[in-house]
Every structure is written in C-alpha cells, then in structure tokens.
Amino acid sequence: xxxxxxxxxxxxxxxxxxxxxxxxxxxxxxxxxxxxxxxxxxxxxxxxxxxxxxxxxxxxxxxxxxxxxxxxxxxxxxxxxxxxxxxxxxxxxxxxxxxxxxxxxxxxxxxxxxxxxxxxxxxxxxxxxxxxxxxxxxxxxxxxxxxxxxxxxxxxxxxxxxxxxxxxxxxxxxxxxxxxxxxxxxxxxxxxxxxxxxxxxxxxxxxxxxxxxxxxxxxxxxxxxxxxxxxxxxxxxxxxxxxxxxxxxxxxxxxxxxxxxxxxxxxxxxxxxxxxxxxxxxxxxxxxxxxxxxxxxxxxxxxxxxxxxxxxxxxxxxxxxxxxxxxxxxxxxxxxxxxxxxxxxxxxxxxxxxxxxxxxxxxxxxxxxxxxxxxxxxxxxxxxxxxxxxxxxxxxxxxxxxxxxxxxxxxxxxxxxxxxxxxxxxxxxxxxxxxxxxxxxxxxxxxxxxxxxxxxxxxxxxxxxxxxxxxxxxxxxxxxxxxxxxxxxxxxx
Ligand code: SAM
Ligand code: SF4
Ligand code: F3S
Numbered sequence: 001x002x003x004x005x006x007x008x009x010x011x012x013x014x015x016x017x018x019x020x021x022x023x024x025x026x027x028x029x030x031x032x033x034x035x036x037x038x039x040x041x042x043x044x045x046x047x048x049x050x051x052x053x054x055x056x057x058x059x060x061x062x063x064x065x066x067x068x069x070x071x072x073x074x075x076x077x078x079x080x081x082x083x084x085x086x087x088x089x090x091x092x093x094x095x096x097x098x099x100x101x102x103x104x105x106x107x108x109x110x111x112x113x114x115x116x117x118x119x120x121x122x123x124x125x126x127x128x129x130x131x132x133x134x135x136x137x138x139x140x141x142x143x144x145x146x147x148x149x150x151x152x153x154x155x156x157x158x159x160x161x162x163x164x165x166x167x168x169x170x171x172x173x174x175x176x177x178x179x180x181x182x183x184x185x186x187x188x189x190x191x192x193x194x195x196x197x198x199x200x201x202x203x204x205x206x207x208x209x210x211x212x213x214x215x216x217x218x219x220x221x222x223x224x225x226x227x228x229x230x231x232x233x234x235x236x237x238x239x240x241x242x243x244x245x246x247x248x249x250x251x252x253x254x255x256x257x258x259x260x261x262x263x264x265x266x267x268x269x270x271x272x273x274x275x276x277x278x279x280x281x282x283x284x285x286x287x288x289x290x291x292x293x294x295x296x297x298x299x300x301x302x303x304x305x306x307x308x309x310x311x312x313x314x315x316x317x318x319x320x321x322x323x324x325x326x327x328x329x330x331x332x333x334x335x336x337x338x339x340x341x342x343x344x345x346x347x348x349x350x351x352x353x354x355x356x357x358x359x360x361x362x363x364x365x366x367x368x369x370x371x372x373x374x375x376x377x378x379x380x381x382x383x384x385x386x387x388x389x390x391x392x393x394x395x396x397x398x399x400x401x402x403x404x405x406x407x408x409x410x411x412x413x414x415x416x417x418x419x420x421x422x423x424x425x426x427x428x429x430x431x432x433x434x435x436x437x438x439x440x441x442x443x444x445x446x447x448x449x450x451x452x453x454x455x456x457x458x459x460x461x462x463x464x465x466x467x468x469x470x471x472x473x474x475x476x477x478x479x480x481x482x483x484x485x486x487x488x489x490x491x492x493x
Pocket of ligand 2: 239276
C-alpha cells in the first residue's frame with residue numbers, strides 16, 4: 001500500500017469526465033422533459049460528511065439538482081450512498097435502505113445507484129452487494145472519491161456494474177474538488193486522512209488507510225478563501241488531528257495550524273475533531289485557552305477507565321494519564337467543556353473494569369459522553385479475542401453508564417442557567433415555533449427566542465441570521481440543551 005498524491009493529469013481527466021457526464025445527463029434530462037435529481041445519503045462521521053460535500057459538489061457539476069423530497073429515502077435519478085462501517089448497525093442500515101431502492105429502480109424513478117464510503121473496504125460487504133443488489137451500478141472505496149466522475153462515466157459507458165476498490169491511499173487537496181457545503185456559515189476542512197493507531201476494536205484504519213496529512217500551505221490557502229467567502233466557523237477534521245504533519249517535511253504541527261488559523265479574525269469559531277490523548281500537546285491546550293476564536297471544547301475519547309482494558313484496546317495511555325490532560329484542560333481553558341467517547345462491553349471487561357469507567361466519568365465531570373456498546377468488527381484484532389461479553393451484561397452496563405452520563409450532561413447544561421453567553425446562530429430550531437438555535441463556544445446547544453424589539457429594528461433579516469453572533473440569556477435547562485432569550489447581536493453588524 002502506498003500514498004499517492006493526485007496531480008494535474010488526474011485533475012484533467014477528472015474535469016473531462018465531469019464535462020462528459022454533464023452532457024450525458026443533459027441528454028437524459030431532455031428525454032425526461034425535466035431536470036434530473038440526485039439524492040445523497042451520509043451514514044458516518046464528520047469526515048464522511050466532508051466527503052459527501054465533495055460528492056454533492058461533483059453531482060451538481062454534472063448538472064443534477066438536489067432532490068427536493070426530504071427524508072432519507074427520497075427517490076431521485078441518481079442516488080449515492082456514502083456508508084460507514086464503524087459499528088454493525090451502520091452496516092444493517094445500508095442494506096435495509098438498498099432494499100427500498102429496488103422498487104425505485106424498477107419504476108424508473110432511479111437510474112443510477114452508487115455506493116461508496118468505509119463499508120466498501122470490507123470485502124464481505126462488496127460481495128453481498130454484488131450478489132444480492134444487482135441494480136447497484138457503481139461501488140468504490142473512500143480513498144477514490146477524487147475518481148468518482150471517472151468511475152461513474154466508465155460504469156455508464158460499459159452499461160454494467162463497475163467495482164473499484166483500490167489498494168492505495170490517495171491524498172487530494174480540497175482545491176481539487178467542487179465542494180457544496182451543507183451549511184452557509186460552517187466549513188468542514190479535513191486536514192488529514194486515515195489512521196495509524198489500530199485501536200484493536202476499530203475498522204477505521206482498514207477502511208481509511210494510512211495516516212496522511214494535507215499540505216500546510218494548501219490548508220491555509222483554503223482557510224483564507226473560506227474567510228473571504230463569509231464562512232464564520234471552520235471544523236478542522238481528522239481521526240487524530242494531533243498527529244497532523246507526521247510524514248510531511250515542513251515540521252508543521254496541529255498547533256501551528258491552530259495558531260495560524262486563529263489569526264484569521266473573520267472566523268468566530270475554530271473547532272476540531274478528533275483528538276487522541278496520546279498525541280495532544282500542551283501547546284494546543286494553551287492556544288485553546290489564549291485565543292478567543294478557538295472553541296473552548298475538547299472532545300477527547302477515553303474509551304475505558306480501566307488500564308487493563310485500555311491496554312487491550314491498544315490505547316497507549318492510562319486512566320491517570322487521561323485525568324492529567326483533563327485537569328490541565330480545566331485549569332487552562334476556564335469554563336471549557338470536555339466530552340468523550342466510551343465503549344462498553346469490550347472483550348474481557350470485568351465488572352471492576354466497568355466500575356473504573358464510571359468512576360473516571362464522575363471525576364472528569366464530562367459535559368457530554370458518546371457511549372457505544374462494543375460491536376465486533378470482522379477483520380479487527382479484538383474480533384478474535386476469546387472473552388466476548390454476553391449481550392445482556394453489555395446492555396445492563398450500558399444502562400448504568402448512560403444514566404450517569406446523562407446526569408453529567410444535564411448538570412453541565414444546568415450550570416449555564418442565569419448566565420449570558422455568546423452564541424453562534426445556526427438557524428431556526430428543529431422545534432419550530434419562532435425558536436432559533438445556536439451554540440456557545442463550549443459547544444452547548446442553545447435554543448432561544450428573539451424579542452420583538454430586536455426583530456422590529458431596521459436591518460433585521462431572518463434569512464441572514466446563520467453565522468451571526470449574539471448574546472443569549474440562558475433561562476432554562478433541558479437534558480441536552482438550554483433555552484434562552486436573545487439580548488443583542490454582538491458582531492457589530
Ligand atoms: N479517531 C477517534 C478517536 O480515537 O478519538 C474516534 C473515531 S471513531 C469513528 C468514533 C468512536 O466510535 C470511537 O471513539 C469509539 O468510541 C467508537 N467505536 C469505534 N469502533 C467501535 C466498535 N467496534 N464498537 C463500538 N464503538 C466503536
Ligand atoms: Fe479508530 Fe483508534 Fe484510529 Fe480513532 S484512533 S479512528 S478509534 S483506530
Ligand atoms: Fe464510519 Fe468511516 Fe467515519 S467507518 S465513523 S465513516 S471514518
């Protein structure tokens with residue numbers, strides 16, 4: 001397996017394929033007497049979402065319109081499923097949805113189905129689609145997203161299914177792609193791809209290949225462009241952003257990215273995901289404390305509070321080591337929020353191990369926890385461990401853990417009540433009814449109303465709220481969010 005940087009020749013071929021597809025779909029559209037549509041389903045993490053923004057950009061360049069039908073299973077002329085394989089239920093979800101599309105293909109509502117993403121790196125999944133879902137036209141893995149138009153064109157020309165699974169790890173800069181961003185104010189910016197950590201339970205290193213970092217200069221150029229385009233929040237992405245730069249020869253680290261990015265004053269929020277405790281540097285925490293536009297939120301996966309379990313997970317830190325980082329974060333980033341991932345029921349986890357996890361959750365006073373029941377991922381080391389935990393024990397422990405973590409999240413929300421916090425507005429709340437939503441710099445979700453005296457002021461425009469900053473007085477707390485009333489805009493507009 002090798003890492004291959006895509007070059008200008010690849011880009012020429014990419015652009016030519018996009019152009020040819022544009023012609024092809026225009027012809028189909030004429031035949032149907034209406035614009036052609038696409039539907040894109042994203043099953044995975046934020047890196048998967050970032051890939052989908054690129055896929056959406058390419059689909060638009062092909063002349064396709066996003067299907068106006070809402071819901072996951074909207075019929076569309078071209079359907080792309082961007083899969084995730086991190087846990088078993090993600091796999092089940094795809095196969096369930098693929099089954100539903102059979103009828104859309106039969107009725108002619110759907111002409112093309114492409115399946116990509118992490119599940120396609122697992123040979124059994126590809127085999128299952130080959131055998132049981134003959135109406136899928138194209139299968140490709142996440143490393144080949146930069147070849148999507150080329151592969152799609154090939155499949156359509158050959159008029160038969162195309163399967164392209166590469167043994168190489170490619171790296172393409174974001175400038176290679178047309179990108180259609182999901183949100184007007186937030187840009188997802190992957191800074192690295194793949195993972196070298198091989199935690200024994202995890203499929204990601206197999207699905208996403210070896211760790212490789214984008215060029216520092218290209219990232220900075222992209223950030224400057226995003227700022228000038230009006231983006232107010234950037235989310236720097238990688239499976240382990242703290243090991244950014246290893247393998248590049250300019251010596252730049254993740255802290256250097258944060259340092260430079262935070263000098264771009266147009267950005268109100270610089271967020272990042274994910275950090276691994278083994279690589280998190282003190283300089284990153286110092287910068288989080290010092291720079292006003294770096295979020296005061298650290299997501300740092302703990303996975304387990306037992307050193308024995310951590311060892312078997314191949315997570316090279318101890319519970320005490322984790323607590324040292326947590327304490328340093330709490331001391332340097334005042335009022336910051338600390339969130340984590342925890343797996344329950346890892347092979348060999350004893351009741352004593354599990355109790356240690358509960359204890360450390362309380363000590364760390366996590367502001368939110370993403371809790372998962374261990375899911376066997378075929379091909380990973382832990383799948384071969386002999387002492388898998390019975391399902392009923394896992395369920396029982398999971399219930400105890402979520403009771404605790406829910407109460408920690410509630411307490412974290414409660415602490416905000418009575419305070420005025422600056423919010424970056426994300427839009428109209430899902431709850432509707434004149435309620436808006438946004439996030440604090442600590443990533444707490446805030447639903448709020450806007451008093452009439454603000455709404456009635458000249459220049460107020462509901463459609464232009466996304467990405468604006470305002471102060472909200474927090475008055476009420478819910479289990480996972482808080483409610484409040486807006487006091488004023490704070491961005492001077
Ligand atoms: N790279 C990130 C890190 O190490 O912090 C994690 C990324 S992973 C996509 C997100 C989370 O999924 C992990 O932190 C872990 O808690 C969970 N996860 C991964 N594999 C799992 C498995 N086999 N069963 C249950 N949860 C799993
Ligand atoms: Fe998976 Fe571990 Fe890599 Fe995170 S660091 S993606 S959990 S192997
Ligand atoms: Fe899933 Fe792949 Fe992300 S397995 S969690 S989509 S890296």
